[in-house]
């Protein structure tokens with residue numbers, strides 16, 4: 001299995017190389033050259049197996065010879081051992097045709113743990129074998145950063161630097177990033193918003209002297225392994241509702257487009273998904289683009305679902321690659337236009353995107369109303385991101401196809417917004433009960449590439 005860049009001008013790599021590389025050297029994102037297929041029989045056979053076994057069967061065809069079967073089984077077992085629910089990704093029924101996929105039972109209470117715990121194990125295995133060290137950089141609007149720090153804290157072969165937008169993450173998210181005491185963990189509060197942090201991470205990857213000098217690795221969803229790990233729960237949840245003999249639809253609270261793109265991959269692998277719905281908050285560039293064909297970022301507006309406060313949605317590039325008929329040159333051109341302010345999707349590509357995805361937006365009042373009403377009707381307390389999903393899902397349901405909305409974070413990560421909407425204060429799980437008492441360690445830094453690179457060079461331990 002080879003991995004190729006969405007922009008078509010970087011060398012193709014093995015799974016392990018692509019995982020350790022992050023961004024392709026032409027600025028693109030890696031994708032498998034071809035997508036392995038699961039037959040109806042393969043999918044049916046997932047019925048009743050553990051989450052770990054399903055993860056093995058879904059991901060195995062993508063990893064080539066990176067790990068032996070025994071090694072990969074062990075990596076998966078370790079990745080999910082710390083989850084607080086035996087099913088890992090349990091499905092809750094809200095009404096006759098609407099289900100909630102709870103993805104917040106991992107160590108940092110967000111869906112990011114599914115991928116980050118796995119790649120933490122894969123990095124550790126791979127780096128031990130080679131004797132190499134890496135410097136991981138990540139940009140976060142709150143959840144990727146805490147999940148990455150949890151997965152990589154204390155690992156000998158890794159220094160991890162996380163850029164988060166100062167003042168724009170929840171207090172729980174911030175404390176999850178700033179309280180770990182391990183010396184290989186560096187939380188950096190950047191003056192700016194998430195798009196600035198992500199742009200600086202990509203700048204670092206495009207500065208080859210720096211990139212090679214510090215052996216840069218990335219754990220944002222630019223890393224294909226992140227997306228791959230998220231494909232699994234589309235299969236497990238669909239199978240538990242009758243796939244492949246019954247279609248299901250998914251609504252996905254969306255920001256950087258990684259999670260919904262994993263659903264798109266599941267569909268391309270053969271999972272019978274009827275509708276994939278992109279749910280945005282008031283930062284609705286993806287909904288606007290799917291409606292009008294125009295992609296023109298116009299500034300991030302802070303919301304009560306801060307992890308989705310994104311206007312430059314990284315993985316949309318992967319969707320564009322398929323929409324443009326796997327033409328890397330066309331993708332490179334629209335990405336150049338994006339750097340200059342924005343682009344218009346061609347008619348053919350827009351039609352392909354609309355065949356693949358539906359979309360909707362949810363404003364702040366509707367988010368609060370969805371939290372309140374879901375609590376009143378079902379006793380399920382939603383985080384604001386999941387509430388965005390639930391609200392949008394209601395407009396995209398059909399009578400004969402069950403809808404699964406992804407619940408992407410635990411409400412206790414956003415207690416102020418949840419309490420304001422529902423009157424209920426969501427408590428943190430016992431193991432995190434002292435989070436507010438722990439000491440914080442963070443470096444405030446300007447939105448300046450030179451300053452960030454200098455700090456990383458000074459701090460790395462190799």
Ligand SMILES: Cc1ncc(COP(=O)(O)O)c(C=O)c1O
Pocket residue numbers: 110111142143144221253254255256257258259260307308385386408409
């Ligand atoms: C809680 C939560 N929900 C939804 C999203 C959006 O996911 P994606 O960026 O993969 O679209 C994020 C951030 O990634 C998040 O942290």
Ligand SMILES: N[C@@H](CCOP(=O)(O)O)C(=O)O
Pocket residue numbers: 139140141142143144145219220221222255256258307308314
């Ligand atoms: N919402 C994310 C933003 C980064 O997304 P990623 O999936 O590309 O890592 C966050 O919580 O940090």
